[in-house]
Amino acid sequence: MTNVIVIRALDNFVYLHPCGDGRAFVVDPSDAPAVLQTLKQHDLSLAAILVTHHHWDHVAGAADLRGKTLCELIGVDHSLIPGSDRTVADGDVLTLGQITLHVIATPGHTRTSVCYYIPAQGGGRGIVYTGDTLFAGGCGRLLEGDAPTMWQSLQRLATLPPDTLVYCGHDYTLENCEFAVSVDPTNRKFRERLAEVQKALEYGRLTVPSTIAQEKATNIFLQADNPPIKAVLGMSDAERPEVFAELRRRKDLFG
Ligand SMILES: [Zn+2]
Numbered sequence: 001m002t003n004v005i006v007i008r009a010l011d012n013f014v015y016l017h018p019c020g021d022g023r024a025f026v027v028d029p030s031d032a033p034a035v036l037q038t039l040k041q042h043d044l045s046l047a048a049i050l051v052t053h054h055h056w057d058h059v060a061g062a063a064d065l066r067g068k069t070l071c072e073l074i075g076v077d078h079s080l081i082p083g084s085d086r087t088v089a090d091g092d093v094l095t096l097g098q099i100t101l102h103v104i105a106t107p108g109h110t111r112t113s114v115c116y117y118i119p120a121q122g123g124g125r126g127i128v129y130t131g132d133t134l135f136a137g138g139c140g141r142l143l144e145g146d147a148p149t150m151w152q153s154l155q156r157l158a159t160l161p162p163d164t165l166v167y168c169g170h171d172y173t174l175e176n177c178e179f180a181v182s183v184d185p186t187n188r189k190f191r192e193r194l195a196e197v198q199k200a201l202e203y204g205r206l207t208v209p210s211t212i213a214q215e216k217a218t219n220i221f222l223q224a225d226n227p228p229i230k231a232v233l234g235m236s237d238a239e240r241p242e243v244f245a246e247l248r249r250r251k252d253l254f255g
Helices: 032-040 062-069 147-158 175-183 188-202 213-216 227-232 240-255
Strands: 005-010 011-016 023-027 045-052 073-077 094-098 099-105 114-118 128-133 165-168
Touching: 011 032, 011 165, 011 227, 032 045, 032 062, 045 062, 045 094, 062 073, 099 147, 147 213, 147 240, 165 213, 175 188, 175 240, 188 213, 227 240
Parallel strands: 023 045, 045 073, 128 165
Antiparallel strands: 005 011, 011 023, 094 099, 099 114, 114 128
């Protein structure tokens, strides 16, 4: 598996990723004290602060961490993230210790959202930090982008190797899976994933990471070309971005 350290901060997931040199970088640090405490517990120092987008619940602890650790704050929307040192764009490659990250632009939830992809190294599995673009079983709301833009971003993520581990920004997994089943109760894969998630939560287990393969098979927002789903929506002849838009609209109403 992976040695990613997951920190829960309300319904946000904050991640510490060890760099193999006694340091770790943090992704979307909403809670600075929790990050500092977890670093100490694991005898790690901070290598860098990465953010996927500018929303407060992903950057709230970033400036504080930067002040306390003097680490570079790397992200997007320079003007919107206090203390930001460096803005990344699609195709950028970052090296932190022994880890190489590739920046994938994924506009839709916000105009400048990015994901951070770490290709498989040394026989391990790749990892992608997806912020509020791709969730376990879901996707982010369309706050600054339109449906075709978000659909395109999700499609880019779907082309990553199937065994890539997906670490998303929020724990919305249960309601995402409930939504999928509500749209198409006959879909066995949706029902099985909902049951798995319910069981995981019952036993106090996390619902991350998922994998790209799992998301392609059971995330309804990646199924806009699935004939039964199109039929249920009364959109059998519609294009995929239109079907995706309708699914997102229904999810907004669902909760
Ligand atoms: Zn957000």
